[in-house]
Amino acid sequence: MPLFERLKQRIIDGEMNGLNADLDEAMQEKAPLQIVNEDLLGGMKVVGDLFGSGQMQLPFVLQSAEVMKTAVAHLEPHMEKDDSGGKGKLLLATVKGDVHDIGKNLVDIIVSNNGYDVVNIGIKQPINTIIEEAEKHKVDAIGMSGLLVKSTVIMKDNLEEMNSRGIADKYPVMLGGAALTRTYVENQLDEVFEGDVRYAKDAFEGLTLMDRIMS
Ligand code: B1M
Numbered sequence: 550m551p552l553f554e555r556l557k558q559r560i561i562d563g564e565m566n567g568l569n570a571d572l573d574e575a576m577q578e579k580a581p582l583q584i585v586n587e588d589l590l591g592g593m594k595v596v597g598d599l600f601g602s603g604q605m606q607l608p609f610v611l612q613s614a615e616v617m618k619t620a621v622a623h624l625e626p627h628m629e630k631d632d633s634g635g636k637g638k639l640l641l642a643t644v645k646g647d648v649h650d651i652g653k654n655l656v657d658i659i660v661s662n663n664g665y666d667v668v669n670i671g672i673k674q675p676i677n678t679i680i681e682e683a684e685k686h687k688v689d690a691i692g693m694s695g696l697l698v699k700s701t702v703i704m705k706d707n708l709e710e711m712n713s714r715g716i717a718d719k720y721p722v723m724l725g726g727a728a729l730t731r732t733y734v735e736n737q738l739d740e741v742f743e744g745d746v747r748y749a750k751d752a753f754e755g756l757t758l759m760d761r762i763m764s
Pocket of ligand 1: 590593594596597598600601602607610611614641646647648649650651652653655656691692693694695696697698699723724725726727728749750751752753755
């Protein structure tokens with residue numbers, strides 16, 4: 550099987566053996582981020598479709614996710630970076646009840662490789678902790694990720710909680726994750742939130758939004 554097809558298939562099959570060697574060979578031909586976007590994410594999409602249609606069981610999805618994470622960790626040191634920091638600070642969290650973190654961690658990599666400081670507080674984070682950590686680290690913006698449909702409701706609740714605590718104006722909010730749509734964020738959530746809430750469809754749009762927030 551050709552190299553790039555094999556990489557995608559590794560994600561689908563959850564096959565770790567020989568992964569790093571394939572990635573090293575792939576980096577001779579493509580930039581690391583290109584490999585993530587063009588090959589590895591394609592594999593994750595197939596996994597999502599197979600799982601969604603009942604053709605793949607959860608433990609296998611978990612294996613695929615582990616291969617994805619290992620691959621990204623191997624590629625990350627080879628990515629172009631401006632790690633000077635100091636352009637601004639972003640807090641990142643996956644919202645309460647949600648364990649999905651591959652997308653959030655990609656946002657962390659892209660944003661922190663482009664001159665920002667990122668405080669990544671992990672998964673299943675309630676709004677209390679998100680706000681406490683934002684205050685503690687004096688961040689410039691809050692980013693929330695969530696992939697479950699119920700996470701979109703949690704995000705709305707979180708924005709309402711920020712309104713009621715009077716801190717909506719203090720922290721621009723960036724939202725992302727597969728269950729969200731631009732229309733939901735820009736129409737419905739924007740109506741609810743008394744501050745600035747924006748949607749990022751991927752990690753690169755997350756970086757663009759951070760640039761806008763800090764300009
Ligand atoms: Co789950 N899962 N999962 N899962 N999982 C989905 C989300 C699902 C759509 C699969 C499906 O049915 N087709 C479905 C949700 C359905 C729904 O809510 N209606 C689902 C389900 C049902 C579940 C469980 C409930 C299953 C169960 O237990 N029966 C369970 C949930 C547990 C929980 O959260 N409480 C569960 C568990 C898991 C695993 C643990 C096995 C694993 C996660 C491992 C991990 O993340 N560490 C997993 C996986 C891997 C997936 C799929 C297959 C892939 C997700 C992924 O990593 N994609 C997923 C299918 C899908 O999404 N279509 C699925 C790659 C990643 C790069 O994309 O995170 O969307 P994504 O990030 C993108 C953008 O969205 C954006 O940037 C990234 C690209 O650059 N982005 C942001 C994301 N966050 C951002 C934040 C930003 C900006 C951009 O700013 C702050």
